[in-house]
Amino acid sequence: MYARELHNYLYYKYGETCHPGDKTQEAFIALWENCKNVVYSKARAFLYKVANNNVLNDIKHHKVVLRYRSEKPADITREDPEFLMQKEQYFKKYQQTLGKLTEEQRVAFLLNKVEGKKHEEIAEILGVTRKVVEYRIYSAFAVLKEELENFRIK
Incomplete structure (x- = not known):
């Protein structure tokens, strides 16, 4: 379960x-x-x-x-080197930006956006109120949007 x-x-x-x-x-x-x-x-x-x-x-x-x-690491690939470089740079920037988030923001954000859990479920898992979860998610989203170009989530 x-x-x-x-x-x-x-x-x-x-x-x-x-x-x-x-x-x-x-x-x-x-x-x-x-x-x-x-x-x-x-x-x-x-x-x-x-x-x-x-x-x-x-x-x-x-x-x-x-x-x-x-x-x-031994990474050998047949993709375009320029694309790989851009992808790697964006991923590093994304990881750095996630690193700037507090642990609470990052966990709430990923549980909501990646896992698709609702705010109530996240609140139950983390042992906080729904409003706290909403604040953490929206503040994390604001930081990511500010730091990353073309950052969008469905």
Whole structure:
């Protein structure tokens, strides 16, 4: 019931590099192992907390690994180099702009625009009021629109 929602939350908050599918599965394993200690009404919160902590632990580990090796991506493609350069530049600018948003704005914005969740659903997930969610989404949209050229969302 919560697997897809938890996966998407981790993906929006940390990105694909944190392996949200694996972290979701690990959270459910932890829930299974601690099912006697977790009250049913608190199961969702337990899953989110365990998954979030697992991701944070991996990020710390990844920082240590990066100190000792450098990554060299091997991207070979047959697309027009100019298009690839423009695409890469726009994507970097988009990522930087998302980075300028507060965590609350970014999570609410992505849950609404990418996942298609309604404001009430987001408010329930994040534990805030609907008005707070609306403010976060619209303020995030304003920042993105201001920073990025030709930024439009359906």
